[in-house]
Amino acid sequence: MTGADSVYPFGLAPVPGRRRRIAVIAGDGIGPEVVEQALRVVGPLGVPLEIQHFPWSANHYLQTQETLPKGALIELRDQFDAIFFGALGDPRVPDGVVARDVLLGLRFGLDLYINLRPVQLLDEKLCPVKGKSRRDVNFWVLRENTEGPYVQMGGSFKRDTPDEVAISEDLNTRRGVERIIRAAYTLAKVPHGSSHDTPRVCMVDKANALPHAHGLWQRAFREVAAEHRDVQSSHLFVDVAAMEFVRTPERFDAVVTSNLFGDILTDLGAAICGGLGVAASGNIHPGRCSLFEPVHGSAPDIAGKGLANPLAAFLTLAMLYDHLGEGRAAERLRRAVEHVVLAGQVTRDVGGTLSTAECGDAVLRVLTSPTSN
Numbered sequence: 001m002t003g004a005d006s007v008y009p010f011g012l013a014p015v016p017g018r019r020r021r022i023a024v025i026a027g028d029g030i031g032p033e034v035v036e037q038a039l040r041v042v043g044p045l046g047v048p049l050e051i052q053h054f055p056w057s058a059n060h061y062l063q064t065q066e067t068l069p070k071g072a073l074i075e076l077r078d079q080f081d082a083i084f085f086g087a088l089g090d091p092r093v094p095d096g097v098v099a100r101d102v103l104l105g106l107r108f109g110l111d112l113y114i115n116l117r118p119v120q121l122l123d124e125k126l127c128p129v130k131g132k133s134r135r136d137v138n139f140w141v142l143r144e145n146t147e148g149p150y151v152q153m154g155g156s157f158k159r160d161t162p163d164e165v166a167i168s169e170d171l172n173t174r175r176g177v178e179r180i181i182r183a184a185y186t187l188a189k190v191p192h193g194s195s196h197d198t199p200r201v202c203m204v205d206k207a208n209a210l211p212h213a214h215g216l217w218q219r220a221f222r223e224v225a226a227e228h229r230d231v232q233s234s235h236l237f238v239d240v241a242a243m244e245f246v247r248t249p250e251r252f253d254a255v256v257t258s259n260l261f262g263d264i265l266t267d268l269g270a271a272i273c274g275g276l277g278v279a280a281s282g283n284i285h286p287g288r289c290s291l292f293e294p295v296h297g298s299a300p301d302i303a304g305k306g307l308a309n310p311l312a313a314f315l316t317l318a319m320l321y322d323h324l325g326e327g328r329a330a331e332r333l334r335r336a337v338e339h340v341v342l343a344g345q346v347t348r349d350v351g352g353t354l355s356t357a358e359c360g361d362a363v364l365r366v367l368t369s370p371t372s373n
């Protein structure tokens, strides 16, 4: 969330007197590099957390053939409050089996149906679109996270022949569509420094080309919208939405869309905020153990070189604090990130000269300075 008056609506119920338990899956490539930096601020932020690391990654898989072990889902769901995730993906692992089993396994298995991706500009100079201010680029994308083509229904026939046929099903359920749309209305009503007097929800689909699946989205949207007369509801086809993300991002508060379109649109959302190095996300089931990860992947091209921008991981950790009900810590962390961005104490992908660890040092310095509270 942004702004001191914001109240994150999807968080956990308070549990006085118990330390929150956080599972960390650092993963592959730049995942462990950015997670290491982000975890440095846990102490200074002053919220006692019990942190447990899990080894699931390409290296672990190559040594043990294990991806997400049996029982892990139940352990995470019942014994942890949140999961802090780096990235998975390694060219040595065929077909991305680890990423599929672990990340998709957790999204589906924990029913983390809201993929919440803020599109919030930290500093005008990071925006490649001329003349857009922080106030203009300040919205959320809620991507449906448990359906669509990602359920991997389908198959292929006559594989590797000239007659090959391949089918991927796009699964959309009334229940799944309705609950993500409802989440968008809940979030749109949270104050976040928007310039609109009336909160806005925009639903993005492609019902003109996909009348069955996205006809369902349109019908569900119309019904839910009718219950929220205090919100301005609109609809865009995904091709137009892509254009509007660049042309008039100021028109949006909450954008709700399908799994596949959300995946694509949020990379564009990241691009108008400075790129994948500053894009955070949460995979959320309201009130339950949820998973927080930077939008970027494992980026093998820059892994091990000190080039990875850790700010997406810091902003992701801030979302995790929101989920724990620790809005003040989340806000402090976000302000520290804003501070280093404004001061240009950043990595090369966003115009600086610092290494991953030096950027982490800069965030830590802000948080531990006597004026930070």
Ligand code: ATP
Pocket: 030, 088, 089, 276, 277, 278, 295, 296, 297, 298, 299, 300, 301, 302, 307, 308, 309, 310, 312, 349
């Ligand atoms: P995935 O398939 O999971 O999306 P990927 O490695 O194909 O993973 P990303 O990791 O998302 O793609 O990144 C695409 C490119 O963006 C990387 O190759 C890298 O150059 C750049 N990039 C991504 N994350 C960062 C970061 N944190 N800091 C700097 N550059 C980054």
